[in-house]
Every structure is written in C-alpha cells, then in structure tokens.
Amino acid sequence: MGLAVLGREELETLQEMVVDRFSGVVDKSVVVPEWTTAPFTDDQCGTVTYIVPVKDIRNLNITWGIPDLTSYYQSCPGSYLGHLIGHEGPGSLLSGLKSRGWVNTLVGGQKSGSKGFGFFVVNVDLTEEGIDHVDDIVELVFQYLAMLKSQGPQQWVFEECQDLNAMQFRFKDKERPQSYACGLSGHLHDYPVTEVLTGGYLLSSWRPDLITEVLEQLTPQRVRVAVIAQQYAEKCTETEKWYGAKYKSEKIPQEKLDSWSSCGLHEKLRLPDKNDFIPTDFSLAPRDWCTVNHPTILHQDSLGSLWFKQDNEFLLPKNCINIELKSPIAYSDPHHANLTYMFAMLFKDELNEYVYAAELAGLGYSLANTKSGVTLAVKGYSDKQGVLLDKIMDKLTRFSVDTSRFNILKEAYTRGLKNFQAEQPHQHAVYYNSVVLSERVWHKEELLGALPDLTVQAVED
Numbered sequence: 001m002g003l004a005v006l007g008r009e010e011l012e013t014l015q016e017m018v019v020d021r022f023s024g025v026v027d028k029s030v031v032v033p034e035w036t037t038a039p040f041t042d043d044q045c046g047t048v049t050y051i052v053p054v055k056d057i058r059n060l061n062i063t064w065g066i067p068d069l070t071s072y073y074q075s076c077p078g079s080y081l082g083h084l085i086g087h088e089g090p091g092s093l094l095s096g097l098k099s100r101g102w103v104n105t106l107v108g109g110q111k112s113g114s115k116g117f118g119f120f121v122v123n124v125d126l127t128e129e130g131i132d133h134v135d136d137i138v139e140l141v142f143q144y145l146a147m148l149k150s151q152g153p154q155q156w157v158f159e160e161c162q163d164l165n166a167m168q169f170r171f172k173d174k175e176r177p178q179s180y181a182c183g184l185s186g187h188l189h190d191y192p193v194t195e196v197l198t199g200g201y202l203l204s205s206w207r208p209d210l211i212t213e214v215l216e217q218l219t220p221q222r223v224r225v226a227v228i229a230q231q232y233a234e235k236c237t238e239t240e241k242w243y244g245a246k247y248k249s250e251k252i253p254q255e256k257l258d259s260w261s262s263c264g265l266h267e268k269l270r271l272p273d274k275n276d277f278i279p280t281d282f283s284l285a286p287r288d289w290c291t292v293n294h295p296t297i298l299h300q301d302s303l304g305s306l307w308f309k310q311d312n313e314f315l316l317p318k319n320c321i322n323i324e325l326k327s328p329i330a331y332s333d334p335h336h337a338n339l340t341y342m343f344a345m346l347f348k349d350e351l352n353e354y355v356y357a358a359e360l361a362g363l364g365y366s367l368a369n370t371k372s373g374v375t376l377a378v379k380g381y382s383d384k385q386g387v388l389l390d391k392i393m394d395k396l397t398r399f400s401v402d403t404s405r406f407n408i409l410k411e412a413y414t415r416g417l418k419n420f421q422a423e424q425p426h427q428h429a430v431y432y433n434s435v436v437l438s439e440r441v442w443h444k445e446e447l448l449g450a451l452p453d454l455t456v457q458a459v460e461d
Contacts, residue, residue: 001025002188006181035116038065040224046257048225050232052246055419058126060103060134061226062141066120066217069110069210070190073199076161077210078120082109083161084148084271085122088356091270093122093144095353101404102130102137104349104412120218127408131229135256138225143266145218151271153208160275162203164360167279169201171316171362171381220260225252277361279383282317285310319382321389326373334442334450335458338413340369342459343399345409350402351395358388365392371440401456410454417448 003022007014045065069078085108088094094106103124111119122141124130130137175183184196191199236246287310295309330340344367355365363380365388376396378389420431435443 002185004181004184004188006177032115035114036067038113038117038119040065040222045222045224046220046252047249048227048252049247049249050236051226051228052230052233052236053228055422056230056415057228057419058128058131059226059228060124060126060130060137061228062122062138063224063226064120064218064222065113066110066118066214068113068116068118069214070112070118072205072207072210073191073195074203074205075158075207075210076203077207077214078110078118080153080158080161080211081120081148081214084157085109085144087272089272089353091268092272092353093141093269094124096140096144096266096268097124097130097137100129100133101127101408102133103127104408120214125412126227126229128411131227131231134225134227138223139260139263140266140269142220142260143263144269145215146263147265147269147271149215150265153211154271155206155208156274157271158203158206160278163278164275164362165201165203167362167381169198171282171318220252220257223252272357275357275361277358277363277384277388279317279361279363279381281383282381284315284317285382287312317382318380319378319385321378321385323376324370324373325376330369330373331371331440331442334446335453337369337442338447338450338454339459340374342406342410342413342454344369344374345413346401346406346459347396347399349405349409350399351392354391355388358384363388401459403456406456406459410451414448414451417444417451420444 003018005014005018007017009017066078069076085093086106088106093108094103097103097106103126106122106124108122109120111121113119124137126134126137187196187199232248233246236248238247238249239245240247292310295307297305298308299306327340329336331337348367358364358380361381361384363378363385365376365378368375368377376392378385378392420428432443435441
C-alpha cells in the first residue's frame, strides 16, 4: 500500500488525520509477484502480426521484451535510448523515414510492463507509400540501432538529459492536487521515501553498461512486429477472441532476420547535435510592472495592438507570447477553412526538425487555425525564446509548400475526417450538439465535400 496526503493543514495535523484513519490497516507482508522474463516465448519472437482495424488507420508497431528498469531510475538507460531513437532532429530515424515519405510520426522508448519485465517500442504511423515499405522501415530501425551500438554510449548525451530533467524538476508547473497525490502514492512502490519527489527526474548515475545491456536486447531475433491496416482484410484469416478483430500472425523468414542482423550502417543516420536551446540564464526580469494587475497596451495602430502583463505570482523564468493573426476569409467557407488548416499543418511539419530541440529544452510553440484566422503561441524559458521566435517569423514570411508533404498530409487529413464515422455514438452526440449550438461552424461532411478544391496552388495563393 502506498499513501500520499496533500493538504493545506500543518504537517502535524495531516499526520494525525492519517494515523487516525489508517493505523488500523494490517500489514499482511504480502509479496508482490515478480516475473523476471518478458511474457514472450521464443516462438512468439521474430514474428509479424497483421491486424485489420475498424478505422482507416495505418500503423507499424515494433516491440521487444526487456528487463524491468525501474530500479535503475538514477541512470534511466531506457530513457537514454528513447531520447535518441525518438529524436526528431536532423540525422534522426524519423527524419530519415519522413524524407522517404513513409511515415509522419514516430514514438520510441521504454514502456512499462509488470514487476520484473518491461518493453521497448518503436511505433510509427504509415503513409500510403509507407505501407508498401514495412520491411524497409524495420531495416532502417535496425540500422539506427547499429549506429548506436557502433558509437557506444555517449556521456554528453546522458549529461544533456540530466540537465534537461533537473531543469524540468526545478521549474515544474503546479499540478492538479489529486493527480499529484495519486502519482506520489504510486511512486512509493518504485522509489525510496527520500527520493519519491525526485525519482524519475534527477539522474545521478552514469551507467553505460546498462545502456549497452538494453541495446543488446533489441535484436531481430527478439522482435515482434505488428502492422495495422485495412488493406490486410483478405490476408487476415483468424479472429481475435474478445473483440472479433481479424488478424494473422506469421514467423518472419530467417533470411529476412539475417538481413536485418547484417544491415550495417546508414550514412544519413547519426547522433543528434548538441542542444543549443538549453537555457543557462534563469534570472527573472525586473519587477517594474508588478503593481499592474491587468494587461496593458504598449502599442496600438491600424495593424494591431500589443498587450503586456508581467507575472507577479508564479515567478518563473518563462514567457508566454500569443499572437493572433486575423483574416476575414480564414473561415468564410469550408474551402477556406481547409486551406487555413492545411497551411498550419504544413508549416508545423516543415519546422519540426528545427523546433524539436527547443521543445526538449522546455521551449515550444503552437500554430493553430481558428475561425478568425491563425493563432501563434510561443511558451517556455525566456533565455532562448527570442531565437526561436525569430526563426518562426522568418519561416512564416518566406513559407512555400512542399508538394510531396502536401499530398501526404492531405491524405491523412482526409482519412481523419472520414474516420469520424467510426467513432463511438456518444462522441457523435457531443460533436453534433456543439455544431447545433455554434453560431458558425462547418461540419465534417462539408469540409470533406470541399477537399477536391484543396490544392498546392490554392494554399500558396
């Protein structure tokens, strides 16, 4: 049992409340079951499973069973590998896959299992072309793993993760009390009481041997591949017991496993650059405006207004910049609503490699289409915020459409609109309730009907 109590009362009062209510709980010295090996047998490894989904989605999930890494929280070897494999900057695995037009997103890292074992996963969504290159994608994953093995564990990468985690812990935003207390009660099973607050954040032990040990587990012989797509409907002849999903599992041919084992290195896959966005100046700005309790207009003309409000409560070295770009045609009809949405998606897609390092360093941005135009928000540590904002504005003023990425993102947008029909009934009820209560809204059917007019030239115009 783990118990965490959060309240405004004095510690002595809280302690009395806890003792009064929980002192009667009997410690039965129950031993928590532990499984020291992953739940996959040898016959279940080196396999590929094809699955037919209800929605029109295309996903590739690559999974390995690994030892339980919870006890190594001071070095986090799984997080180290997840940081590199899930990186999105130049030379990354995602960068290589996107450049070929095979995937749009990638998630990689350790995943909890049960006491004694865990998983390591690499999950991607597949484009129309990517579904025909599943084996090539898996090979590229093993080429990236081969690069990591050849380079060996890098202490500078660990120290960078160490700095990022320490910064995140030092300047944590306040959490919802209920969620915070629930999380701490769970951490009592994973960390010593003295490290419950810092466990999972502060890294203090550089253990390259553990990184190598986990990396050696990620082999073709121990892999499990799952491919999810509707086009496998004829191939999948088995029916899953509980939900009735169609699937088919096969052993991966030995020749293919051998090919992945000897795939070698890829010239364009490399370790990420050092992160120049990690802030070093955490000083607060002069408190000149602390007496002003509301936003103040600093500048106003025919083109817009500039408002400012200095924080006088949280006192963190962070800024929040919100820019609203208004246009009367942005949501004037379904066609222009699609154009505005696609512009925002294309812009974020093109800038993704550059801003990923900033996001790791606690500095992010968002660009979203609204009924009145486009909203740009930049939030995070103020030290390097100006560099990111300059890059965003420079790209915004010189933006041009990449035709290949347009086609991929338009296809994904189309599928997303069509897949709404497969959502659960209560989600339809919530959506259409908001539609009938809105003064002006283009519903998904109208947006779908306007998609034939969504072209590269239309976005550029």
